[in-house]
Amino acid sequence: MGQYQPAQLKRYNPEAIARYYRYRPWLALGRFFQISWSFAKFIFDLKWDEWQNQVEENRGKRATQLRTLLTRLGPTFIKVGQALSTRPDLIRKDFLDELIKLQDQLPPFDNAIAYQIIETDLDRSISEIFSELSPTPVAAASLGQVYRGRLLTGEEVALKVQRPHLRPVITLDLYLMRWAAGWLAPWLPLNLGHDLTLIVDEFGNKLFEEIDYINEGRNAEKFANNFRNDPQVKVPSIYWRFTSNRVLTLEWINGFKLTDTQSIRQAGLDPEAIIRIGVTSGLQQLLEYGFFHADPHPGNLFAMPDGRMAYIDFGMMDQLEESTKESLVDAIVHLVNKDYTDLATDFVNLGFLTPDTNICPIIPALETVLGNAIGQNVGDFNFKTITDQFSELMYEYPFRVPAKFALIIRSLVTQEGIALSLNRNFKIVEVSHPYVARRLLTGESPQLRRRLLNVLFKDGKFQWERLENLIAIARTDENFDVLPTAQMGLQYLLSDEGKFLRRQLVLALTEDDRLHTQEVQRLWLLVKDDIKPDRLLSVAISLLTDLSKEGAAAILPKAASFSFFGDDKSRQ
Known part of the structure; x- marks a missing residue:
């Protein structure tokens, strides 16, 4: 590993990263001061509000300031902000609300650089692959940008190209985060429940998976295989001949973003039917297959003219163990039946509470938070409401959010936001509860x-x-x-x-x-x-x-x- 370069690292390896930068401190120093100065100014502004008795008055302003700060610090910190937006155990509610709005839209990088990456990675010229390619990206995000093109064989495709020098930037940021976590963990009044460096490592693993486009292609094919018999769900095909770690070529999806209700209705589609496909397929991912899309934001979900719903962007996925799937079914059943004692036990089984936790005082708190959940409109009482109220419980009781469930919460809250945008009065329980009941009554497995x-x-x-x-x-x-x-x-x-x-x-x-x-x-x-x-x-x-x-x-x-x-x- 002595000759290791950050750009060559395919998987997240904190020891290898630390070994590289430990002997090259000058490489980390400039970035360290940039990050430190940004956060020092933010913390000073928070303290200044306290000294001037303006905390309540400036709450919204400081939350917006944090979001802007993370955006300015680049891809790694944008992803940190998105991850933190699902962690009510780490972030107070006013910051949480602002981070949920965090957008990873960035200016596109130069076309010449993108074309060079395509030709280098695929080992052929653009004209040898495409008969058409959009002159500018049709979308640009924190980790890459997308072009629309047509292969010489006639298929219309989306071409995803990664930002240049992304791995060195991410590895340096992760190194500094992990170093800071080791120093700061004992001083932070956060209900983490375990070592802060483990959270950084979990984040690093997911980020490295997301920037490996071959891994994303495999995820897409696994997801497509799970839904192969579902006529309502579409997954784009992957063109492996034109795919590498930094370039991904996949079938172009013609459709409308789920938030574009006007176009959906003009196409003669029922937005509520599309919502039902999204909610049901989301439950199937969590409770049947255990392999779920962890980033179902409006830009990744499309309503197709034929009534199907299409998923794209399979960089952020996760796999649930069988025991976790079973415990999730238990929790939903106990919630429906209002068995709060059993529900508290489910929280222990799922890792939200440690096994030695005394659940007796927690039971009435769960009843207060969840008691009205059944039968309410999603707009009145929903996952986000539960998340917000749980953020209050986090500081009173020893709850923690396991890293895997941060992704599940993100997925649920995002899908729910889409449902709200399409129909404010959509009752999510009218879709989810029948699905769970049907699954239990048909009982396909011994579990x-x-x-x-x-x-x-x-x-x-x-x-x-x-x-x-x-x-x-x-x-x-x-x-x-x-x-x-x-x-x-x-x-x-x-x-x-x-x-x-x-x-x-x-x-x-x-x-x-x-x-x-x-x-x-x-x-x-x-x-x-x-x-x-x-x-x-x-x-x-x-x-x-x-x-x-x-x-x-x-x-x-x-x-x-x-x-x-x-x-x-x-x-x-």
Whole structure:
């Protein structure tokens, strides 16, 4: 590593970066003074407000000053500001509101330099690749700029070119940030919950992933594979022959930014239908695939003329572990059921609270913050409202935001902002809750079936009302069909995996020394309109065909337990 140069580093390596600059302090000195002077002036202005008793009066002014300062310091600090905008545990609310507005739009760099990067990285001239290429970039951001072009083979493409000398700038900034984190961490009154240098390292890893365009291309293909059977979601194809670490060529998407409601309506599209695609696909990313788009801002999401929604820019993605996905489903279910004790436990499982935290005093606080969330308009009570109120809790209780969840929060808040811009009265719960209910009731995996049992049983007792609520909510999802779901439920009951549920259902039907026929009747009334006699017969024949001798043997002893239904009915 003695010959290492910052521009050659493909992955974030804090030790290698530190080793390089430790023996070349003169390279870091100028940047150090530039950053230090900018923040020193900002801190002095904050103190001056205190001395002059003008803190409240100048709150907005100082928040804007911080945003401007980060923009002026360049790409790394713009990304820092965007990351901090999702950290209510680190940033007070007035600064948080301003950082959310942080835009990464910058003036484009020189075309000649961009063309040189393209030709150097792709090892051929522009004319050997493109029959057309826009004379100026169609978009410029903190890390690169985009041109519109056409390949010699006729395909229309977007050409993404990285800013020059980006890696040396980023590595130097990350080195100074990590050095400062080591010195400042003991003095900062922040509820970090762990070493500040770990946060810098997490940020560095994500930033290096984002500036590797080959990695972005792989992300796009993985994302496209997850949604390959979804006719409503479009992902642009990658042209690998014309892609490198600093140049990315992908299919051009013709469409309208999701915030351009006028164009969307003029194209004959329903903005609310587009919102539903965005919310549902966002939930699928988090709860099904675990691979999610962490930067779904309006410039990265398009409504297409054919009604599909297109995702672009796959630089900032993340992967959730299976256990995290399961805990997220748990948290949503407990929120819907207003089980704040279990929800507090979910926060421990997800890493928002340490395992040794006493959750008893936190439960009423969660109820206060989240109690009105269900059924409210997204404009009245939403993720941002919850985030803002949590920022108050952060200073009263030992909450922290795990680095991975900073990206999830960013994704949710951004998507919600888009929903608000399209329809102020859009109810996000009317999309999210039916989706979760449908996922639980269809139970494609053992993990989801366990989640369903956790919902339906509390303290060993079957919760009839919860099953009714789940079915009622799921029926509002147009993709939910009660009959196949009931068929899967019966197949599960007959399986070895369903032994526990068979026993529990018999107990539930006879608990408290009475037959629970009223509850069963309510469930039937809820679903009977969806079940046509011909479909019911078809499913019954299918079930009998699929039922093995072992399955029949397993259920027959239980069937005897249900024989009292006929007697009960005859007695009435």
